[in-house]
Structures are given as structure tokens and as C-alpha cells.
Amino acid sequence: MMPTSSPARPRQERDRRVHEAVHEAVHALLSEQGMRLSMEAVAARAGCSKQTLYAHYGCKQNLLRAVMRDQIALTTVPFDEDGADLRESLLAFAERHLEQLNRPHVIQTCRLLDAESHRFPDQARQIYEDGIAALQDRLAEWLRKASARGQLRHDDPHAMAELLLGMIVGLDFERQRFHTPHRSDAPSRRRWAERTIDSFLRAFAAQGSSPESHA
Template sequence: MNPPHPAASTLDARDQRVFDAVRDLFSTQGMQISMDAVAQQAGCSKQTLYSRYGSKQELLRRVMQRHVSRATAGLHSLDQGDLRGSLLQFATDYLEHCNQPHVAQARRLIAADSPHFPQEARALYRDGAGALVLHVAEWLQARTALGQLGHDDPHFMAELLLSMIAGLDFEKQRFHTPHRADATVRRRWAEFSVDSFLRAFAVPETAAASHSNQHRSFS
């Protein structure tokens, strides 16, 4: 996957209003979101939206690109040598984002609507969760090339990592069952999932360094 376009991380005010509108509407309208509704929510005309983004599909693609760029920012926020720190920042950010009420509500609505909008649902997956897996896989592959991770299939590793981080928390939310609603509890789960992943894939020297950094962080 190509790196996110610079515009994905530095939006101007017009894009930000539109993207915020899409985010809010996903949590109330799900897949039934329309350009009319986005224009009204963002305070602009529908003609402006089509002029700026070309189509609803392209607008949603840009929104998903922005989401992936923000979700993976933690992987690049620390020095390359701090493998555990980067993974832990990513895991914490991912859990915090997915536990926002509007995100949980949007997930429920989109899942309910997807049988009626299969093409749009597949596009959302491709540009959202699918792109996230690809980005994480490329990051893991780069760390493997640096000798920090043992050689394996980076795409399998990325999917496994995301599954470990998510656990059953999102399923519990979907069925309105008590879940990790506290930030401290989510942090502990993020540490457990990252450390379990590193025990499986980190080379011995990297694992030892990560273990040492972990102890220093709690001292």
C-alpha cells in the first residue's frame, strides 16, 4: 500500500468539516448516508461536494484514508528501535478510537445495512479495515527487514495483531455486554496483547530489549 497522501494528515478547514459530517452521519444513518445529508451537516452545497470530491464513493474513500492515517500514526511516532513502544502506542490509539460511542454506533448500523448495500460495504472494508491491515503489514515487514521480528507472513501477522488487540471487546459492545470501558483496563489489555505478539514474533535480542524497556517504564 502506498503511504497516505499528505492531505490525509493535514486537512484544511473545509475538508475537516466535511469529514466530521461524514463521521457523525455514519453513527446515525449508517450506509444510508447521502450527499444531501453530508452537505447539510457540513454547511455547504451538494454541488460543492461533487466539485471537491467527484462522487460519494471518492469522498468516503478519502474519509477512510484519513482514518487509516490517524490509526497508524502511533507506529511512526517513536524511534525505529522502540518496537514495543510503537506497537503499544498503536494498540492504545486503536482501542481508544474504537471505544468512542459514535464509532461503536456506526459499526452497528453499517453491519445492519451492509446486506442491502453490498458493493458500498465492500468498498468501505477495502478502504478502511483492509487498508489498515496492509499498512500494518508493511510496517511489520520493514521491522522484519531490520532484524527485529522473525521472518513470517506480514499480512498474517498484521491480521493476528489486530485480532489480539481487539479481542472480544467490539463483539461485547455490539451485544450490549459489559466490556473494557475504562482507559486503564484498555491499556492493560493493549500491553498484554502487544507483549504476547512480541513473544511469538520478536527475535530474542529485540524481545530482551523490549522486556528491559518495559521494566524501566514502570520503575
């Protein structure tokens, strides 16, 4: 008798394709329309029906939240590990974060959201909470665990996370906003990431350790 495939597998694969198409559509529409994007526009761009979109996400707020959470998960992939090599894990995060901020659709989206946030304060607040604040929370938890392992000195992990994120971005985001040359290539981002992480590790090194000893 020939084995039969589980009926759940085609459905899961179909759901995955819908998920990817919808998230790509949201990213594109955010960079084109900002917070004015509608569920109808997302469905049309993703090539699915509005009914499918509402069945998967329920409402626009849930859709934006799902997209932000996926983005945070991608940015913090290195933090899924145990952080045995603290410096390399932080460098991987810093480079990934800078690379993400340099994507054209991200730059355009940030410009539009900045211009429209006063008109859509509730949606802007939601995007901040599900995006930037969620990234800070996840980074803070990872730094807390590194402190518990004795890799960093004990301090307020949320303050440490905010300082690190600010150091990583530096003035590059402002340069992008004002159409000024910024760290748009991988080598310059790597150099800045190394400077940032080594400075952070010197500031928060555990007693008796140095940045070189965090491997």
C-alpha cells in the same frame, strides 16, 4: 511596501475547514443513517453546498474513501516513525486503535453497517477495503520493515498484521455489539494492550531476542 500574503493561503485554509467539516459530517451521518447517507445530507450537515462537495470529492464513493483513509492515518500515526522502540510503538498503536473503536460514533456506525451490509454489499465492501483492509496493509508494511531491521522474525507480514489486530480487539467488539460491559476506560485498555503486545512479541521475537530487548 507591505508584504502581501499569498492568495493560495486563504484558499488552502478554506479548503482545510471544508475538509474537516465534511469529515465530521460523514462520521455523524454514518452513525445515524449508516450507508443510506447521501451527498445532500453531508453538504447540509457540513454547511457547504453540494457543488462544493462534488468539486472536492467527485462522488459519494470517493468521499467515503477519503474519510476511511484519514481515519487509518490517524490510527497509525506511531508507524510514521522508524520503530526504534518496537514495543512502545506497538503499544501506542494498540491503545490508539482500542480508543478509536470505543468512540460512541464508531460503535454506533459499526452496528448500523453490520445491520445494513446485506442491503448495500458494494458500499460495505468498499468501506471494508478502504478501512480495515487498508489498516492491515499499513500495519503489515510496518511489520515487514521491523523484520528487515531484525526486530521480529521473518514471517508473512499480512498474517502477522491480521493476528495482531485480532489480538488487540479480542472480544471487545463483540461485547460492544451486544451491549455488554467492555474496556471503555483508558487503564483497562492499556492493560489489555500491554498483554497483547507482549504476547505478540513473544510469538514473533527474532531469534535470540525477548520482548524486553525490543526497546
